[in-house]
Each structure stands twice: as structure tokens, then as C-alpha cells.
Amino acid sequence: MADRIFFNPGDSIANIHDYNEAVRKGQIYKSEKRADELVIAKGPDDEEYAIFYANDALPKDHDKHPKEYKVQKRL
Template identity: 75%
Template sequence: METRIFFNPGDSIANIHDYNEAVRKGQIFKKERKIDDLVIAKGPDDEEYAIFYAKDALPADHAKAQPYDVKEHL
């Protein structure tokens, strides 16, 4: 089951059309930066996958919040 989470689109690390490419780039970024709180999420436009720091999630009522469906936690 997917989880809906809210982010400011401007906080994304990357936006990628291909899911497998998004996961690969997220894993590389995670390894290089030695972090463990990345999220791959499908954007509100349903066209791109975005990579975010999980800690950057916003409350739903935040002015810049847009809904994303979490596809994977890295």
C-alpha cells in the first residue's frame, strides 16, 4: 500500500521520469552522502519520480505542500 506524504517540490534532490533510474540515482546519492532517509515518490503530476529527504516532509496544510505517493524508502 502506498503512503501519501507532502513535500515542497522545490526541496527535491532530483526529478526523473523512469522509476528504476530514480532508485539508482537515489542509491548513489545515499552512498556518496552517507545518509539513510531518502524517499522516492511519484509526483502530483503523475509523470515524474522525485527524490526527497524524508525529514523534509511537510504537513498537508502547509502553503507549499503538494501530495506525493511514496514508492520506496532508501
């Protein structure tokens, strides 16, 4: 999946180095919280995965200086 989304890193729910752990935590969090879609995304440094709400995506020219994340999975 080559989908890229811009996020403010401070909006992430969690940052995890293991993809499978990120998916598991995202599934747990989704079952307990809002009904919004969650996104597991690989960080701009390619070292960790972040969990975001899809609705927190920002346009590239947003004033919060967003970072580009590569979407790995949508929950």
C-alpha cells in the first residue's frame, strides 16, 4: 500500500517499533474508544509505527508542520 498521509506527530495514540504489536494495540484501542477509523502508519524515520485516527490527517501545507507517514493498515 503506497498511501501517504500527513499527521502532526503529537496527535499519535501510540508509537511502537513492532508492526504486529502496533496492529494489536490499535485493535484493542478501537474496540474501547471512538468509532473513527484508525490508521497504522510507518513513521517518517522508517523506524517505528504510529497509530492515528484517520480524521486527524492534515493537508501537506498545514501550519502545524505535518510529517508524512506511509499507511500500513486501516482499522
